[in-house]
Amino acid sequence: MKGIRRVRGRALLVTAVALALTAGCSNGGGVANAARPEKPVLNVAVVPAVDSAGFFVALDRGLFKAQGLTVNFVPVSSSETAIANQVAGAYDITGGNYVSYIQAQQAHRANLDIFAEGSVMEPGTQGIYTLPDSPVANLGDLKGQTVAINAPDNILFLLTASVLAEHGVSPRSVHFASIPFPEMTGELKSAAVSAAVMPEPYASGAEEAQGGVPLADLDQGATTNFPVEGYVVTKKWAAEHPRTLAAFYRALEQGQRIADVSRAAAEQAMVDMPAPFGVSAETAAVMALDSYPVSTGPVGSVDKIRLQRVVDVMRQFLGFGNFRHRLDADGQRLSGRWLILPAEVHGGENACLTAGDPVAGAVT
Numbered sequence: 001m002k003g004i005r006r007v008r009g010r011a012l013l014v015t016a017v018a019l020a021l022t023a024g025c026s027n028g029g030g031v032a033n034a035a036r037p038e039k040p041v042l043n044v045a046v047v048p049a050v051d052s053a054g055f056f057v058a059l060d061r062g063l064f065k066a067q068g069l070t071v072n073f074v075p076v077s078s079s080e081t082a083i084a085n086q087v088a089g090a091y092d093i094t095g096g097n098y099v100s101y102i103q104a105q106q107a108h109r110a111n112l113d114i115f116a117e118g119s120v121m122e123p124g125t126q127g128i129y130t131l132p133d134s135p136v137a138n139l140g141d142l143k144g145q146t147v148a149i150n151a152p153d154n155i156l157f158l159l160t161a162s163v164l165a166e167h168g169v170s171p172r173s174v175h176f177a178s179i180p181f182p183e184m185t186g187e188l189k190s191a192a193v194s195a196a197v198m199p200e201p202y203a204s205g206a207e208e209a210q211g212g213v214p215l216a217d218l219d220q221g222a223t224t225n226f227p228v229e230g231y232v233v234t235k236k237w238a239a240e241h242p243r244t245l246a247a248f249y250r251a252l253e254q255g256q257r258i259a260d261v262s263r264a265a266a267e268q269a270m271v272d273m274p275a276p277f278g279v280s281a282e283t284a285a286v287m288a289l290d291s292y293p294v295s296t297g298p299v300g301s302v303d304k305i306r307l308q309r310v311v312d313v314m315r316q317f318l319g320f321g322n323f324r325h326r327l328d329a330d331g332q333r334l335s336g337r338w339l340i341l342p343a344e345v346h347g348g349e350n351a352c353l354t355a356g357d358p359v360a361g362a363v364t
Contacts, residue, residue: 037068037244039092044248045074045082046095048277049181050200051119051229054292055095056269058255067247073274077180078151079232083110087234092241093248095231097155098310099318111235114307115245115300116252117293118229124288126159126199126218126228129188132211136194139167139216145194148179148187153318155228156197159218161317166221171317185210201270201279204287208280222313227306228290249299260292 046052058064064071076082079096083104086094095118104110119125128147130136136145142164149156161171179187184196185206195215198206206212219225231252238245259266267284279287295301 035243037247038241039244040068041070041072042092042244042248043072043074043090044093044095045076045085045091047078047181047229048075048273049202050125050266050270050287050289051097052095053259053266053269053289054118054252054256055231056255056273057259057265058251060269060272061255061258061265063251063254064248067251069244069247069251071248075274075277078154080104080151080154086110086232092237092244093231093233095229097228098230098307099153099155099158099314100151101230101232102311102314103153103318112232113235113238113300114230114232114302115238116231116249116256116295117227117302117306118231118256119227119290119292120306121159121219121223121226121228122288122290123217123219124200124203124214125290126156126197127203128160128163128195128197128215128218129203129206129212130195130215131188132213134188134194134213136215139164139169142195143169143173144175146175146177146192148184148193148196149176150178150181150197152176152178156199156218158313158317159223159226160197162223162313163216163218163220165317167216185212188212200287200289201283204283205279208283208286225291226313227303227310230302246299253294256292257294259289260294263289 044055046055048056059071059073074091076094076096078100079094080100080103082091082094082096083100085091087110098114101110101112101114105112128139128142136142147160149160151157157171157176160176164171164174177187177193179193179196181198181202184193184198184202187193188196188206189210196206197218203212203214207214233245259269266289267281267287270279270284270287271281272278293303293306
């Protein structure tokens with residue numbers, strides 16, 4: 001059943017990444033009601049998949065333009081591939097899976113802020129697929145086989161590992177090969193891989209083009225309604241472009257709200273994705289959609305308990321972090337490099353932060 005599990009309250013444990021930004025409050029109005037952006041032309045890199053439907057709705061409906069922004073969409077195969085370019089300044093904003101961002105932060109490869117949520121998994125949006133003539137009939141048959149995934153140790157690996165383990169299959173018994181989503185169907189057809197882990201709309205495209213067969217829905221067990229995607233800037237970029245970030249956030253949240261309540265709008269946005277990524281109307285009509293969380297607070301109002309789930313599963317299947325991932329007795333510091341600040345430090349969950357405020361995040 002479609003719907004977002006929204007968890008709110010005062011237990012406010014956050015791990016791994018900074019959630020409070022320096023961009024100040026969002027008033028929800030147009031550009032006429034806010035100071036003009038410092039940088040009106042943005043390069044925004046996202047994976048062209050349904051996880052990013054809120055972004056594509058905002059792009060399709062001119063919501064960024066209404067905030068005084070020109071957004072150049074840059075397609076990427078995974079958020080992992082985008083991180084180095086974002087740190088180098090080639091991308092202003094990226095949207096992608098939380099796992100890769102958290103890994104980059106933990107490894108000191110980036111200093112990031114997740115400023116908005118992108119998607120929460122729903123049934124059918126992420127799955128493991130084979131072809132009709134495949135000898136793989138169940139998850140147990142994947143032992144010793146090669147499975148296509150778009151990037152190593154990312155969100156799709158995490159989801160797959162969880163589902164495999166719950167069905168008694170060790171993830172270590174499966175070989176994962178990194179293959180871009182558009183190439184996965186061809187690799188299945190050539191028998192180079194025995195199965196492929198695909199999100200929508202690639203999964204529905206494979207079903208239509210080659211008769212792809214769903215082997216397992218990843219929306220089950222410990223990863224039911226799992227948080228998948230968020231939108232990220234570097235801390236340096238956020239500090240230098242607070243008005244730009246606030247404007248982008250306003251438009252994105254409008255897109256999220258529309259995508260979450262209007263299937264027709266989400267379908268049309270996926271059809272209208274810049275070539276060659278737009279899907280057919282037929283594929284759009286049958287693809288599954290995620291839930292698209294909407295924040296009513298300022299920039300950086302991210303559900304902390306949802307992100308805690310990501311870290312918990314990363315710790316189980318990726319051996320993430322050589323430290324406890326919950327709060328120590330002092331209520332703030334993890335053993336290791338992560339600093340967690342309860343919301344009341346900043347005046348509550350919806351408190352506005354200004355450029356001079358301290359923020360949660362990595363510490364040395």
